[in-house]
Amino acid sequence: MDDRVKLLIVDDEKGINNLLSTMMREQGYMVETAQCSEEALLKLEAYPADIVISDVMMPKMNGLELLKKIKKQYPDIQVLIITSYGSIENAVKAMKLGAFDYVLKPLDFNLVQMLIEKIVTQKKSAPIQHDEIMEGHRFENIIGQDEKMFKIYETIKQVAQTNVSVLITGESGTGKELIAEAIHFRSPRRDNPIIKLNCAALTEGLINSELFGHEKGSFTGAIATKKGSFELADGGTIFLDEIGDMPVSTQISLLRILESGSFARVGGTDTITVDTRIICATNRDLLSSIDDRLFREDLYYRINVVSINVPSLRERKSDIPILSNYFLQKYSQEIQKNIAGISRTSIDVLTKYNWPGNVRELSNVIKNAVVFCKNRQIDEDILPDHIKHASQITPYTLSLPSRSLPLAESALIKMVLQEKNWNLNQAAKELCIARGTLYSKMKKYNLSKS
Numbered sequence: 532m533d534d535r536v537k538l539l540i541v542d543d544e545k546g547i548n549n550l551l552s553t554m555m556r557e558q559g560y561m562v563e564t565a566q567c568s569e570e571a572l573l574k575l576e577a578y579p580a581d582i583v584i585s586d587v588m589m590p591k592m593n594g595l596e597l598l599k600k601i602k603k604q605y606p607d608i609q610v611l612i613i614t615s616y617g618s619i620e621n622a623v624k625a626m627k628l629g630a631f632d633y634v635l636k637p638l639d640f641n642l643v644q645m646l647i648e649k650i651v652t653q654k655k656s657a658p659i660q661h662d663e664i665m666e667g668h669r670f671e672n673i674i675g676q677d678e679k680m681f682k683i684y685e686t687i688k689q690v691a692q693t694n695v696s697v698l699i700t701g702e703s704g705t706g707k708e709l710i711a712e713a714i715h716f717r718s719p720r721r722d723n724p725i726i727k728l729n730c731a732a733l734t735e736g737l738i739n740s741e742l743f744g745h746e747k748g749s750f751t752g753a754i755a756t757k758k759g760s761f762e763l764a765d766g767g768t769i770f771l772d773e774i775g776d777m778p779v780s781t782q783i784s785l786l787r788i789l790e791s792g793s794f795a796r797v798g799g800t801d802t803i804t805v806d807t808r809i810i811c812a813t814n815r816d817l818l819s820s821i822d823d824r825l826f827r828e829d830l831y832y833r834i835n836v837v838s839i840n841v842p843s844l845r846e847r848k849s850d851i852p853i854l855s856n857y858f859l860q861k862y863s864q865e866i867q868k869n870i871a872g873i874s875r876t877s878i879d880v881l882t883k884y885n886w887p888g889n890v891r892e893l894s895n896v897i898k899n900a901v902v903f904c905k906n907r908q909i910d911e912d913i914l915p916d917h918i919k920h921a922s923q924i925t926p927y928t929l930s931l932p933s934r935s936l937p938l939a940e941s942a943l944i945k946m947v948l949q950e951k952n953w954n955l956n957q958a959a960k961e962l963c964i965a966r967g968t969l970y971s972k973m974k975k976y977n978l979s980k981s
Contacts, residue, residue: 539580568592587614677847691717701841704891707812723767731773749798775815858897941976
């Protein structure tokens, strides 16, 4: 049995096919070629390829459509996309559909060879679970084709190869944790763990122990020595969610680790050195927290080497149909219901709603609709009443013509604050902005109740 790596090269340019196949055969690979997607699918029925190298722009069925079919029919086959069209959109679409990577024409044959070797090495050395993790955390779990999301995908790809600290900002429910996971699983640290800690879920007394560990007997209840998150994430990544809720005293200890890479367990004296990458996330306005002396300015600049702001769902409403159908497929399989789709009227209703809970709220709404759906599609009547009613109301908005600012924005904010009796939570919800953003704008325009 021939155990050589088997390649299938698909390109409608015969010259590319011949050149690439000749070079790959010289490297010891078995190679078959096809000049269109349809021919490639026919060949795959008899030829057990390990890797498909496919062009994007081809007649009839393009390379992205071929990629979809391959990942559906042959999930173990890895696909490299080659294209003359170096747009971020096509590249991201390919990665989201499951491509291993993409290469731009004119081809760098050394790069193609390197990527093939990388695929082969991963298949040989990595357990099955690792391949599944890699596939699950490239971009597939981050759904969206809005231009703002394309920029985030490109940032993830670039920052993942570095060790710099990343601060992910955005409202609750926007998917900040998924961004952190995507960075980790595209990085050289992917074989080591990503340890997640929600700073808002821990008391001031517990957070130091969770971060840095403790020695046996260091406090009541410390019946054994415990490693903290930084030790557990050595060689990997630590994700500190809701960093804005971390006590100031703990911020000082975190700053020390960022500066020296070392710390001592609670109740211990030995210095422990770790190599851990830090990714933080927050839904707070940290600059306002700095002004209020709730967050250290020196720590802010340490964790904010690269900043990624995840847009709210109302800022990328064009993604609502895509996300809705994604969640429909996910929960239909999970709940074992055969639901074909979502009605156009329902999509219109979902798109008009402002989603204060963002993607997380949309996910819950679709799951609820799947549970109660009795037909082959989700109709408007089973959507929650508050969403249906909201589609008939035009909310306040800060999306005013830029030439009218700041006077118009200041007046609008003041009007809503007065209507809500200066309740910041209610006013922020009415204005469709984060509470921290509202607070910053109030300071900017010197707005106060008195």
